[in-house]
Amino acid sequence: MTELLDLLRQYDVLGAFWLNIQLTFWGALLALVIGTVLAVMRISPLASLRWAGTVYVDIVRNTPLTVIMTFLVLAVWTQLGVSLSTNFTQNFFNFAVVGLGVYHAAFVCEAIRSGVNTVPVGQAEAARAIGLPFLATARMIVLPQAFRGSIAPLGNTLIALLKNSTVAAAASVANETAGTMKTMVEFRPDYLWPVFFTFAIGFVILVIPIGLATTWLSNKLAVKR
Amino acid sequence: MSSSVLFDEPGPRGRRSMAIGNVVGGVVVLGIAAWVLVTLAGKGQLDGGLWRAATNTRAWQFYYLPGLRNTLQAAAVATVGAVVFGILFGMGRLSHLRVVRWLSSVVVEFFRAVPVLLMMLFLNNLFGRFMRDLVADSAYTAVVVALVLYNGAVIAELVRSGVVNLPRGQSEAGLSVGLTPGQTLRSIQLPQALIAMLPAVVSQLVVVLKDSALGQLIGYKDLLRSAQILSSGESNPLQTLFVAAVLFIVVNIALSFAAHRLSRRLSSRTSGRTAPGPGIGNPVAATAGVDG
Numbered sequence: 001m002t003e004l005l006d007l008l009r010q011y012d013v014l015g016a017f018w019l020n021i022q023l024t025f026w027g028a029l030l031a032l033v034i035g036t037v038l039a040v041m042r043i044s045p046l047a048s049l050r051w052a053g054t055v056y057v058d059i060v061r062n063t064p065l066t067v068i069m070t071f072l073v074l075a076v077w078t079q080l081g082v083s084l085s086t087n088f089t090q091n092f093f094n095f096a097v098v099g100l101g102v103y104h105a106a107f108v109c110e111a112i113r114s115g116v117n118t119v120p121v122g123q124a125e126a127a128r129a130i131g132l133p134f135l136a137t138a139r140m141i142v143l144p145q146a147f148r149g150s151i152a153p154l155g156n157t158l159i160a161l162l163k164n165s166t167v168a169a170a171a172s173v174a175n176e177t178a179g180t181m182k183t184m185v186e187f188r189p190d191y192l193w194p195v196f197f198t199f200a201i202g203f204v205i206l207v208i209p210i211g212l213a214t215t216w217l218s219n220k221l222a223v224k225r
Numbered sequence: 226m227s228s229s230v231l232f233d234e235p236g237p238r239g240r241r242s243m244a245i246g247n248v249v250g251g252v253v254v255l256g257i258a259a260w261v262l263v264t265l266a267g268k269g270q271l272d273g274g275l276w277r278a279a280t281n282t283r284a285w286q287f288y289y290l291p292g293l294r295n296t297l298q299a300a301a302v303a304t305v306g307a308v309v310f311g312i313l314f315g316m317g318r319l320s321h322l323r324v325v326r327w328l329s330s331v332v333v334e335f336f337r338a339v340p341v342l343l344m345m346l347f348l349n350n351l352f353g354r355f356m357r358d359l360v361a362d363s364a365y366t367a368v369v370v371a372l373v374l375y376n377g378a379v380i381a382e383l384v385r386s387g388v389v390n391l392p393r394g395q396s397e398a399g400l401s402v403g404l405t406p407g408q409t410l411r412s413i414q415l416p417q418a419l420i421a422m423l424p425a426v427v428s429q430l431v432v433v434l435k436d437s438a439l440g441q442l443i444g445y446k447d448l449l450r451s452a453q454i455l456s457s458g459e460s461n462p463l464q465t466l467f468v469a470a471v472l473f474i475v476v477n478i479a480l481s482f483a484a485h486r487l488s489r490r491l492s493s494r495t496s497g498r499t500a501p502g503p504g505i506g507n508p509v510a511a512t513a514g515v516d517g
Contacts, residue, residue, distance in 0.1 A: 046246045047243075061505075062473065062477035062481065063470055064434075064438035070453070071463075074462035137232070138231065160505045167439065181347075185346065
């Protein structure tokens, strides 16, 4: 037992989880921004914007995140020489955040669109009747209600993002959970089960509060109809 | 909902400004595409040799097709296993025995929360180090078992919510003709729930296929790994990854399309709700928002 605790300290498991939480935070922020823009594009009157949004969502949603991460590092960084930071480690972190954000934006867009579906048609009609143009209708009437109606699917996207932050291993982010666990079980195979359960329980502890919080929030914030 | 309630049917002036907007939007999209192509050309990435090496017969015969076969094989086996696992534990969660219900809930919630990659890393080490005489190909088995456990847990939730979402009268009818609760579940509710969840299972195949690409990280020779091996010889990762991505996208879009068609066709066959999942891993809760 003491040996296991030493092992967990030696490899800084808490630090690994902290890195994944940071990846999740910045990835979620980026995904929320891109996803909201995509959602507005997909409900906009301009056919060209609707079309571009649909193409983005359909392509990204059907591409494995691993492919996106590998592409960012092997193609964008190695071949095209694009760098997101002068710091070597920070560069990979930033690429991983971009990968996570770009991938999950497609799901954020769909979550918001499912929220738009919860807004009664009469609301938009009333907004038009008092003379509001599209952007004002979307910004002041539809989106605020849509966000409150889409908290449950947004929460699922956030949980998926947290779990997918382990795929940052494919973008060469060192010291995050997947890489740390890999090193640990390779050097100490005799501790395979306890090490796995440490990481697994860690994710269970992180995921369950997000699920509970979003269920509670969606019940509390959803507009009662 | 049609999005058109958000804006009026445009008049002549609106139509003109929308046409202008479309042209501007189109120019912006084409401009971005042109900028990407020019940048790529500037870096020498549009060089024909690189693309030929990524698309010639040798690349397909020795890299993409075997890789695609491995990906599809792992996904197919994992899907069958996940459906079996899902029905078993989904019924477990509906059992009237508290112990069974509780155990199934713990198993399902655990495997839904653990990242598939960690599961693959763990199983790969477990099979490769400690069960060598039992498991011939540890990477392949780890990929399949990890996908079965995660997606099985998701499908278990689909089964449970499928049964719960059936109209109450279904079980009442079963009970009133003298069936036991277990018989009602097996012979009335479950068959309907299975039909209702079929489109979501097909969508879940997209998740399985995407997650199988994680096998690359534990050395399974899937499509992504094959593309990488090819590119390390030809030093054309951009081109080979592009081909691999297109293959993934084509297969997955076909599956999503099938899920939508299936959902429409099956909606008349069951009183449960048929809806394809979003393809991110948790279709049940994700569609719950639609009801409002």
